[in-house]
Amino acid sequence: MRSKPNMLVTGTPGTGKTTTSAALAEATNLRHINIGDLVRDKKLHDGWDDQLECYIVNEDLVCDELEEIMEGGGNIVDHHGCDFFPERWFDRVVVLQTENSILYDRLTKRGYSGAKLTNNIECEIFQVLLEEAKDSYKEEIVVAMKSDSVDDMNRNVATITEWVRTWSSTS
Ligand code: ADP
Ligand code: MN
Numbered sequence: 001m002r003s004k005p006n007m008l009v010t011g012t013p014g015t016g017k018t019t020t021s022a023a024l025a026e027a028t029n030l031r032h033i034n035i036g037d038l039v040r041d042k043k044l045h046d047g048w049d050d051q052l053e054c055y056i057v058n059e060d061l062v063c064d065e066l067e068e069i070m071e072g073g074g075n076i077v078d079h080h081g082c083d084f085f086p087e088r089w090f091d092r093v094v095v096l097q098t099e100n101s102i103l104y105d106r107l108t109k110r111g112y113s114g115a116k117l118t119n120n121i122e123c124e125i126f127q128v129l130l131e132e133a134k135d136s137y138k139e140e141i142v143v144a145m146k147s148d149s150v151d152d153m154n155r156n157v158a159t160i161t162e163w164v165r166t167w168s169s170t171s
Contacts, residue, residue, distance in 0.1 A: 001169040002072065004030065004073040004074035005092065006070055006090050007077070007092045007160070008077045010094070011096035012080065012129055014107045015124070015147050020147065024076055024161065027157055033066070033075055033076065033078065035057070035079035036079070038066075039055050039057050042061075044065060045061075066089075091141065091167065092163065093142045093143070094160065095144045096144075097127070098148055099148050107121070130144055
């Protein structure tokens with residue numbers, strides 16, 4: 001049994017996973033692991049996907065890389081997918097959600113356009129990440145949180161920080 005919880009922060013790109021995870025890490029002293037950065041820095045991929053404009057994540061390499069770290073507990077994993085991590089890794093799965101027009105503005109600001117933009121907006125409309133999370137983890141550990149504004153983010157960080165504070169491995 002780990003002495004500190006592991007948490008997954010997931011959601012469509014642009015919903016605020018990295019910003020929220022960084023604030024959470026600061027508030028809780030847990031370790032923020034951004035899967036995208038890890039994949040790039042440790043080359044845990046099978047090359048670049050020209051069409052989707054992202055690395056082709058090698059899921060086995062990512063899981064091998066993180067196994068020991070996750071066993072130790074105290075991690076915030078930040079990723080826009082959640083179905084390939086072992087279920088036993090996480091004590092809580094947070095799915096961030098953002099209203100379409102707000103997400104649209106965030107993604108265009110990030111330089112997304114065309115199919116990449118449309119795909120991500122559709123991903124959010126159809127709640128793909130929430131469904132994926134519910135399919136992959138026990139429903140009682142999955143929580144959806146609205147991430148439209150800075151107020152939302154501050155409230156989410158406060159709520160999760162309180163949960164981490166009261167978490168115990170026996171619960
Ligand atoms: P993700 O990691 O999910 O792709 P980011 O954390 O990189 O998302 O956030 C994308 C952009 O949206 C950033 O410019 C960030 O400052 C902004 N942002 C994220 N969450 C919020 C929020 N709840 N309210 C306002 N702006 C936000
Ligand atoms: Mn991110």
